Amino acid sequence: MASTFSSTIPIVDLSKPDAKTLIVNACEEFGFFKVINHGVSMEAISQLETEALKFFSLPLNEKEKAGPPNPFGYGSKSIGPNGDVGWVEYLLLNNNQEHDFSLYGKNHEKFRCLLNSYMSSVKKMACDILELMAEGLKIQQKNVFSKLLRDKESDSVFRVNHYPACPELAVNGQNMIGFGEHTDPQIISLLRSNNTSGLQIYLRDGSWIPVPPDHNSFFINVGDSLQVMTNGRFGSVRHRVLANGFKSRLSMIYFGGPPLSEKITPLPSLMKGKESLYKEFTWFEYKNSTYGSRLADNRLGHFERIAAS
Ligand SMILES: C=C1C[C@]23C[C@H]1CC[C@H]2[C@@]12CCC[C@@](C)(C(=O)O1)[C@H]2[C@@H]3C(=O)O
Numbered sequence: 608m609a610s611t612f613s614s615t616i617p618i619v620d621l622s623k624p625d626a627k628t629l630i631v632n633a634c635e636e637f638g639f640f641k642v643i644n645h646g647v648s649m650e651a652i653s654q655l656e657t658e659a660l661k662f663f664s665l666p667l668n669e670k671e672k673a674g675p676p677n678p679f680g681y682g683s684k685s686i687g688p689n690g691d692v693g694w695v696e697y698l699l700l701n702n703n704q705e706h707d708f709s710l711y712g713k714n715h716e717k718f719r720c721l722l723n724s725y726m727s728s729v730k731k732m733a734c735d736i737l738e739l740m741a742e743g744l745k746i747q748q749k750n751v752f753s754k755l756l757r758d759k760e761s762d763s764v765f766r767v768n769h770y771p772a773c774p775e776l777a778v779n780g781q782n783m784i785g786f787g788e789h790t791d792p793q794i795i796s797l798l799r800s801n802n803t804s805g806l807q808i809y810l811r812d813g814s815w816i817p818v819p820p821d822h823n824s825f826f827i828n829v830g831d832s833l834q835v836m837t838n839g840r841f842g843s844v845r846h847r848v849l850a851n852g853f854k855s856r857l858s859m860i861y862f863g864g865p866p867l868s869e870k871i872t873p874l875p876s877l878m879k880g881k882e883s884l885y886k887e888f889t890w891f892e893y894k895n896s897t898y899g900s901r902l903a904d905n906r907l908g909h910f911e912r913i914a915a916s
């Protein structure tokens with residue numbers, strides 16, 4: 608049933624002149640869209656995917672040497688510090704790579720190299736998209752958003768998720784949560800996965816729609832911070848992943864975040880005389896409150912300003 612609606616997911620061709628308009632419309636309506644002609648080499652993507660799969664195929668006790676994630680490293684089943692669980696194992700990495708890479712398998716040098724070049728291409732794409740967004744929103748300063756990711760203090764995160772096939776599901780046809788519903792707290796997330804389904808987004812009409820997988824494309828999420836910077840004009844998208852009974856899913860996500868000291872506040876040009884819907888806070892404060900929350904919590908709720916009437 609629901610899959611008939613999946614054709615509604617906007618597709619943005621980054622090489623076309625209408626990209627900025629489509630991006631703004633998609634962010635207003637869904638907080639989510641798919642990007643084609645993104646310019647990241649498929650070769651680089653599949654090489655990284657191969658290395659990641661090699662890591663996940665190591666025995667659990669080997670992988671656990673790279674964990675638990677506090678907040679970076681290998682994690683299995685448990686997500687975040689507050690009791691969330693899913694049918695998933697993952698690597699959480701930051702873009703400064705301060706941790707000991709030798710824990711990431713025999714070929715860790717190759718893995719690190721591939722990761723670094725992938726992360727710089729994806730970061731570049733994120734900045735291009737954020738600049739198109741600013742243009743589409745008719746903001747004078749084209750780099751208002753992208754400068755936050757380009758900042759050397761940018762608090763961006765990278766995650767590789769592996770959802771093993773869950774054979775019991777194939778037998779009894781039930782649903783099982785791979786990664787529970789949530790919004791991403793950062794500015795923007797860029798997701799690329801193999802061809803296994805599972806990702807779903809929540810529409811404002813209250814329905815969950817499956818996102819048909821496409822290993823050649825990227826999927827873009829509006830994060831909570833971008834919702835605030837646009838004073839609610841863009842909404843962060845709730846999403847989740849269901850485990851698959853037959854095939855394993857591998858996804859890689861770049862979460863573009865601002866420097867810790869950055870004030871997350873609506874851009875004056877988007878306020879049009881209105882008041883901010885949010886209290887003032889820094890990314891440091893928001894991130895802290897995020898790590899004190901459960902996955903499904905409405906984290907932005909604590910920072911909403913109740914309009915004085
Ligand atoms: C229960 C959790 C787990 C969190 C923090 C908190 C709420 C939101 C989760 C995420 C979701 C987006 C990526 C991530 C890295 C992030 O910034 O927020 C995740 C983080 C984690 O997996 O550690």
Ligand SMILES: O=C(O)CCC(=O)C(=O)O
Nearest residue numbers: 766768786806848858860
């Ligand atoms: O693995 C996926 O496809 C999405 C996971 C996700 O939403 C996340 O890691 O924030």
Ligand SMILES: [Fe+2]
Nearest residue numbers: 789790791846
């Ligand atoms: Fe997410």
